[in-house]
Amino acid sequence: MEDPSYKEQFVPLFSLSEPNQSAVIAKDEVLIKDKNGNDLLSGNAEFRLDFLPKPQIHVYITNKKELNDSEKKGLYSLHDNILSGNLFELVLKNSGNQFEGFVINSDLFNHNGPSLTFTSSSEPIVGLGDEDTQMQYVIFHLFNFREICANNGRYCEDVRIEADNWVIEIKSLAKSESNFKKLKKEGGYGSTHIVCLQQIDSTFFSGKEAIEMLNMLQYFFSFANGAWCNPIYAVGFNSTGRVWESWSSPRGPSFSRSESWFDEHHSEQLENLFPGFMNHWVDEDWNDTIQKAIYWYLIANNSPIDAGIILTQTALERLSFEYAVLKRKLISADSFTRLKASDKFKLLFSSLELSIDISKDLPEFEKMAKAMKWDDATHGMSEIRNSLVHPNPKNKGRFKSVYYDTWKLGQWYLELSLLKLCGYSETYCNRLNPGWISQVEIVPWKK
Template identity: 30%
Template structure:
C-alpha cells in the first residue's frame, strides 16, 4: 500500500525572520471620525514575540501627515474586507513625498475570524503547530507519510492527526528553536469527523480548543494549533481562522516523546472527561492553566511562586472531584478540612502514593531534623506546610532548602491526578526519578492492577 502525501502548510513559515503574509484585502481606518481607505496585509510576526498585525497603507483624510503620525486618537476603528476588527492602532507613519500613510493595527482577540464559520462546511481542516515535541513511537505509524512521525488522537466523534514535517524538518526546527529561542513550525494537524460527515468552522473551533488544552498537558507548556483552514471534499478552502502561536518550553512533563502512544491512549479518556459536562471542561481548563504556569524553568515565575500555583491547581481538582463530581462532601464540609486532608483524599481516591521517600531528599533531610510534634506526616502535609511558609509569615520552620523538592513533588501529584481522573493506566515519565526524558514507568495504580 502506497504511503499518503505529507500534509502541506497553508502558509510559508520556513523563515521567521520576516513577518508572514496570511491575508490581503481592502481596509477602512477611522481615527477620531476621519476615514482613511486603503489596503492591508494581515501579518504573523514572530520577532520579538509571535503576534498578528494588520499593516495598512491608506490614503486621504483631513488630517495633516504629522497629525496622522503623532496624535493619539480617542476613537478608532478598522474594517478589513468590510468586516470590523476589534483592536487598537500601534505604529503610524506618514511619508511626505509622496504623501503616504502607514498604520499597524493590533487585534484585541484571537483567533481573528474573517468569514462565516457557522454556514461554511468542510470535510477536513488543517492547523499549524509550533514548538511541539519531536515525538516517535505512535501506534499508527504504518498509515503515516514516509519519514513523518504521526500521532492519531481519536475521540468518540472526531480524529486529530498530528504529523511531523517531512525530510527531517521537525528535527531541524527544534535545533533552531534551542539555538535561537524563536518559535518555529514543527507539525501539521488534520481534523476529521469519524463518520466522514461535513462540519462547520464553529464545530472545528470547539474541537481545536479541546486539542489545545490536551497538547498543553502533554507538553507541560503552551502549545496551540493555529491558522486553521477548512477544506471541502474537492480540496477547496471553505473557511480560515488566524491566530499567533502561543508557546513555551517547559523543563519537564509526564509525556515520554519516544512513546507517543501514551498520548494516543490518553486522548479519548481526556476528551470524554472534557465533554462530560461544562463543569468538568472548566475544571480541566483551569487546572491545565495553573499547571503550565507552575511548570517553570525557574525564571518566571520563580520556584516559590510555582509551588503556590501548583497547589491552587491541586485544590481545584480535589474540590471538583470530591464535591462536584462524586458528591462525597458538601462544599462547606470540604472547606472545613485542612488543606493537607483535601489533598490526601484526592490522592487516596486516585491511588497515588503519598509517603515521603528519598526521591525528595531535601524534604527528607528537613523532616529528619524536626522534633516529633513538627514532623510532616506525608507528602501532602509537606507540600502544604512548605506552601504555607511562603504565604504565612508566622511559620517558624526554615524550609528554604525544600523548595525545589516541594515544586517537583507538587507537579508530580498534579500530573498523576489528572491522568488518574481521566482513567489512564499506561506509562509515563516520572519527574521525581527519571534520569532521561526517554525513561518511563507504569503509573502507580497501574502497577497494582
C-alpha cells in the same frame, strides 16, 4: 470514511522559513472604521505573524493612492483617534469579516502615503467564514511542540488520535529536525508540526464546532507539552477549497523542553489519553475545572519555583473540590472549606489511589520532613506553601532548600491526578525520577 482530498492540503499553508522569522499569512484590502462605525481610511493590508518583541499578528496597512477631500478628512479623524488611544474596527474586503484592533505604529502624513501597523485586541482572528461555515477538515500548525517519535524512537510521519467521531493526525514537518536544532540552540519559536482535524466519517462540521475543537486541542497539546501549544493558522476546507480561516500567534514561552508527563518517544501516550480527555472536556460539570487546572499547571511549570508551588496547589484544591465534593460526594462543601489544605490533598489523592508517602526520590524534601516531623507528603507541601503565603519571621529562609522538590512533587501529583481523572492507565514520564528520553513507567494505580 476519510476524504482522500485532504492529503493534498496536508502541507504547510503559509511560507515558513527559519524559526523566529516573520511570515505573511494573508493579504487583503482593509477598511478602517472608528468605534462609531465611521469610515476613516482604506488600504492594502498584509497580515504577518511576527515574533519580536513577542509573538503576535500584526496588520501592516498602506495607502499609496491620492486621497480625495473626504478621505483626507477621514485621515485627520484617524489621527485624532490614534492620539486618544481608541480602538478601531478593521473590515476585510474579501470576506467582510471584521475585528477590533489598535494602532502600534503610524506614519499618516508621509509623502508616499499613509501607513499604519495594527494589532488585534484579541486572538484568534477569524479572517474567512463564520460560525455557520461548513467544512470537511481543518489543517493547522503547531509551534514548539515536542519532537515526536514512534514507539521505537524512530521519527514517525503521522500520529493519529481518535475520540467521539473525531480524528486528528499530527505530522512532523520535513524541516522539523533542523528547526529543532536551531530552536534548542537559540530559543524562540518555530513551526514543528502540521495537524489535520476531521470527522472519522468525513461528515461536515461548522465553524463553531471547529473553534470548540481547536480550543480543546490547545489544552490537550499544551498538557502534553508542559507549555502552551495552541493551533496556529487554522484553515477549513471543503471540496471547493478554503472556506474558513482562524489566525493566531504562539501563546507559549520561548522554546525549551518543559518537564511533562509525556515522553516524545511514546506517541501512543497521546493516543491513549485523548478519548478520556475529550470525554471530560465535553462534560459541562468538568470543563471549567479541567481548563483551570491545566491553565495553572502550565503557568506553574514555566514560572519561578515559589510562584509555581502556590499555583500547583491551587489547582490541586480545585480538583479535590470538583472530584471529592461534587462528583463523589465524599464530603459536603461546607465541611470541605473547613479542612486544612493538606487534608484536601489527602482526600483527592486517596480517592485517586495516589500514595502520600514521602518519596525517596526527593532527598531534600525527605530530610526536611524528618527535621520538621511532617506526617506525609501533603503535610510538607502545605507547610511550604503556607510559608510563602503567610511567612513567619522565625522560619525566614528555612525552607528554600526544598522549594524545588516541593514544586516538582506538586506538579507530579497534578499530572497524575489529571491523568487518573481522564481514565488513563498506561505509561508516563515520572518527573520525580527522570531518566533518559524514552524511559517511562506505568502509572502508580496500575502497578
